[in-house]
Amino acid sequence: MAGPGAAGAGAALPVREYAQQIIETISQNPVAVVIGETGSGKTTQIAQLLDEAGFSKGGRIAVTQPRRVAAVSVGRRVAQEMGCEVGQEVGYAVRFEERTSRSTRITYLTDGTLMRELLDDPQLRKYAVVVLDEAHERTLNTDILFGVLKQLVRTRKPKLRLVVTSATLDGDKFSAYYGGCPVLTVPGRCHPVAIVHARENHDRDHLQASVDTVMDIHEHQPPGDILLFLTGQAEIDKAVRLLNEAVAVLPEGACDDLLVLPIYSALPLEMQARVFAPPPLGCRRVVVATNIAETSITIDGVAYVVDPGLVKQKSYNPHTGLDSLDVVPISRVQATQRAGRAGRTGPGTCFRLYTAAFFEREMLNATVPEIQRTSLLSAVLYLKNLPLAVDVLGFDYLDPPGRGALEDALRQLYLLDALDGDGRVTALGRAMSALPLEPSLARSLLAAVDLDCLPDAITIAAMLSAESVFAGNRGPEQLARGEQGAGRAGAREQQAQLRQGIPEAGRKQLKELMAEGLGDHVLYLRLFQAWERTGWSAEWCRELGLDLRGMRFAKDVRRQLEAIAGPDGASLLKTAEGVPSGAAAPDSPGERARKRRRSEDRGAERLRRALMMGFANRLARRMPQHNGYKTLGVGATLAQLHPATARIAADDSGLLPEWLIYHELVATARHNMLKPTERLQLAERATVKSYSLRKQDGGQDQFVAYLLPMDLSRRADEAGPSREPDESEYEW
Numbered sequence: 223m224a225g226p227g228a229a230g231a232g233a234a235l236p237v238r239e240y241a242q243q244i245i246e247t248i249s250q251n252p253v254a255v256v257i258g259e260t261g262s263g264k265t266t267q268i269a270q271l272l273d274e275a276g277f278s279k280g281g282r283i284a285v286t287q288p289r290r291v292a293a294v295s296v297g298r299r300v301a302q303e304m305g306c307e308v309g310q311e312v313g314y315a316v317r318f319e320e321r322t323s324r325s326t327r328i329t330y331l332t333d334g335t336l337m338r339e340l341l342d343d344p345q346l347r348k349y350a351v352v353v354l355d356e357a358h359e360r361t362l363n364t365d366i367l368f369g370v371l372k373q374l375v376r377t378r379k380p381k382l383r384l385v386v387t388s389a390t391l392d393g394d395k396f397s398a399y400y401g402g403c404p405v406l407t408v409p410g411r412c413h414p415v416a417i418v419h420a421r422e423n424h425d426r427d428h429l430q431a432s433v434d435t436v437m438d439i440h441e442h443q444p445p446g447d448i449l450l451f452l453t454g455q456a457e458i459d460k461a462v463r464l465l466n467e468a469v470a471v472l473p474e475g476a477c478d479d480l481l482v483l484p485i486y487s488a489l490p491l492e493m494q495a496r497v498f499a500p501p502p503l504g505c506r507r508v509v510v511a512t513n514i515a516e517t518s519i520t521i522d523g524v525a526y527v528v529d530p531g532l533v534k535q536k537s538y539n540p541h542t543g544l545d546s547l548d549v550v551p552i553s554r555v556q557a558t559q560r561a562g563r564a565g566r567t568g569p570g571t572c573f574r575l576y577t578a579a580f581f582e583r584e585m586l587n588a589t590v591p592e593i594q595r596t597s598l599l600s601a602v603l604y605l606k607n608l609p610l611a612v613d614v615l616g617f618d619y620l621d622p623p624g625r626g627a628l629e630d631a632l633r634q635l636y637l638l639d640a641l642d643g644d645g646r647v648t649a650l651g652r653a654m655s656a657l658p659l660e661p662s663l664a665r666s667l668l669a670a671v672d673l674d675c676l677p678d679a680i681t682i683a684a685m686l687s688a689e690s691v692f693a694g695n696r697g698p699e700q701l702a703r704g705e706q707g708a709g710r711a712g713a714r715e716q717q718a719q720l721r722q723g724i725p726e727a728g729r730k731q732l733k734e735l736m737a738e739g740l741g742d743h744v745l746y747l748r749l750f751q752a753w754e755r756t757g758w759s760a761e762w763c764r765e766l767g768l769d770l771r772g773m774r775f776a777k778d779v780r781r782q783l784e785a786i787a788g789p790d791g792a793s794l795l796k797t798a799e800g801v802p803s804g805a806a807a808p809d810s811p812g813e814r815a816r817k818r819r820r821s822e823d824r825g826a827e828r829l830r831r832a833l834m835m836g837f838a839n840r841l842a843r844r845m846p847q848h849n850g851y852k853t854l855g856v857g858a859t860l861a862q863l864h865p866a867t868a869r870i871a872a873d874d875s876g877l878l879p880e881w882l883i884y885h886e887l888v889a890t891a892r893h894n895m896l897k898p899t900e901r902l903q904l905a906e907r908a909t910v911k912s913y914s915l916r917k918q919d920g921g922q923d924q925f926v927a928y929l930l931p932m933d934l935s936r937r938a939d940e941a942g943p944s945r946e947p948d949e950s951e952y953e954w
């Protein structure tokens with residue numbers, strides 16, 4: 223079994239046995255596809271083979287990974303195998319973290335990171351070979367890279383080679399896309415895996431069913447590690463706790479010890495590394511993992527897989543702008559992959575917590591590629607920034623996204639001033655894509671330079687980049703009240719813990735910080751500032767119910783964004799040269815008035831204006847008769863404020879603000895919800911664009927654009943008696 227420190231550990235892997243064929247095929251063809259079972263050595267060995275064969279003389283070898291964790295862990299592993307320090311001959315690069323140097327020959331990087339590198343170096347001159355690994359995952363970024371690299375291998379022929387590797391049998395599809403390139407299949411050495419289906423589909427909580435199954439295996443089955451697939455961090459943490467509790471009540475000496483190991487992306491690296499360490503003698507391990515263990519990482523020694531058949535999947539509806547993160551059944555291809563994990567070191571068993579009929583009839587054959595179920599805002603802005611591809615509607619996709627999703631992205635980018643009326647990227651759009659942030663946050667930062675509040679905008683962007691800054695996924699209000707969250711069953715104990723954990727003093731402070739009542743964004747800023755004043759005290763974070771890891775991540779991202787922006791945003795402005803300002807119409811009276819008033823503005827007001835520029839595509843208007851908000855957009859949608867948002871103070875007449883910006887529109891079981899949100903009460907007119915989109919024959923995406931002035935302030939004194947808005951006036 224390959225343990226850590228195993229230089230030359232890959233020698234016995236199937237990919238090594240086919241080394242000669244693999245190298246020959248890649249030498250003779252600009253594009254090659256390699257199919258091999260998970261664990262056959264594609265990720266760790268192919269780059270080393272190429273390096274040994276001298277390919278790295280012509281440039282670096284890049285290997286992309288869809289996930290950060292995988293890029294980092296594999297980079298470390300391969301460095302170890304090659305007997306070097308990570309960052310020397312072998313390195314990795316992920317968003318906000320890079321470990322490479324002049325001597326680097328192999329880089330493991332996320333697909334998103336390679337996309338960013340393409341913006342700075344459209345020819346990818348640094349690289350001699352790009353391996354698009356884990357192609358079967360079909361992430362949005364990898365799908366975009368398929369198309370971009372297809373063009374690039376042609377223009378850089380024969381200096382750039384492309385290798386596509388996949389763990390599933392989709393070789394023919396890739397080959398057809400790349401003009402019939404060769405497909406090499408590396409036979410696996412999988413031992414037989416017995417599949418045990420549940421007799422009935424569990425109507426119980428799948429978490430409890432999983433825990434019971436693991437304990438049953440532990441007590442009654444011969445030695446061998448167990449791999450349990452769950453859908454996310456919260457669930458995994460809970461399962462780990464339940465398993466440890468169950469082990470504690472087993473009679474002394476009844477069976478071996480059970481070592482419970484979680485693995486998910488947000489887990490600190492040292493904790494992740496534990497799953498690769500050799501297991502202690504006479505001890506069974508149970509690894510509780512997200513989908514990451516399905517194909518991205520291989521844990522040796524697994525003999526039992528427990529598969530509840532579920533995965534957390536993001537989807538986006540371009541017609542309503544609704545994002546949802548749902549737990550959905552996996553596909554048959556995924557179920558087969560999961561089962562295969564039990565047969566790596568010897569015969570194994572996979573316990574499926576669903577019936578054979580469910581597998582046959584209810585599961586999709588394969589997962590829908592991400593490009594067909596996600597927002598394309600960043601991807602389209604990216605494509606628009608490449609010198610080669612401008613016509614995103616006509617781009618050469620492996621599987622094209624829906625027309626509606628592309629139009630939605632074009633529309634939003636236009637509203638953010640990233641595209642002009644002809645669908646061409648503006649200087650501002652170029653500057654936005656230079657920032658490692660989603661378009662709205664990037665736009666806010668650029669507006670903030672102009673409005674003189676960049677440091678604060680950076681703080682907010684950093685806080686929004688952290689997965690969660692509040693412990694237990696509660697909102698600030700809920701924490702301050704020590705209250706339970708929105709109808710989440712099963713979170714009771716956690717809530718009780720939290721309540722106990724947050725002392726009265728902490729809750730009081732939190733309330734004080736929220737007193738401004740502007741909403742989440744300004745609260746994030748105040749929290750960060752207050753934390754800074756404590757000298758980054760961990761104790762203080764705990765007292766307020768903040769997630770220390772999230773806060774530290776935000777602090778780190780903040781530092782990096784500052785470095786990218788340069789003093790006073792000088793670097794941002796340089797990229798945006800020729801862009802007058804954060805405003806759409808720079809010389810409008812509104813703009814002049816804004817400049818005049820700038821010095822009088824309170825800080826938060828300027829900041830909120832910068833946010834408004836960035837979130838012009840995500841505005842919501844109060845609908846008193848529905849007791850909620852309605853989003854502006856193609857498919858205006860009614861939504862409630864998410865319970866995890868900060869309270870927004872009512873105005874003098876006791877009403878919630880008429881306008882809000884929001885970061886995300888999410889669907890929950892009962893309502894659509896907005897989070898996080900920020901009150902908008904601009905002291906002057908803002909101009910919001912209206913648009914329509916038309917595709918000219920053979921031409922580029924083109925907008926027929928006109929401007930619709932809209933008064934967003936509607937302050938009682940200016941707007942006269944308030945009237946119900948004529949909604950059609952505001953439909954974009």
Ligand code: ADP
Nearest residue numbers: 260261262263264265266295296299498520522
């Ligand atoms: P594939 O990409 O074909 O799925 P990999 O190259 O990832 O295969 O894995 C080959 C072998 O390397 C496996 O036995 C796996 O356990 C081992 N391995 C991969 N990553 C690590 C790591 N970070 N630490 C230790 N071993 C690893």
Ligand code: MG
Nearest residue numbers: 264265517518
């Ligand atoms: Mg792999």
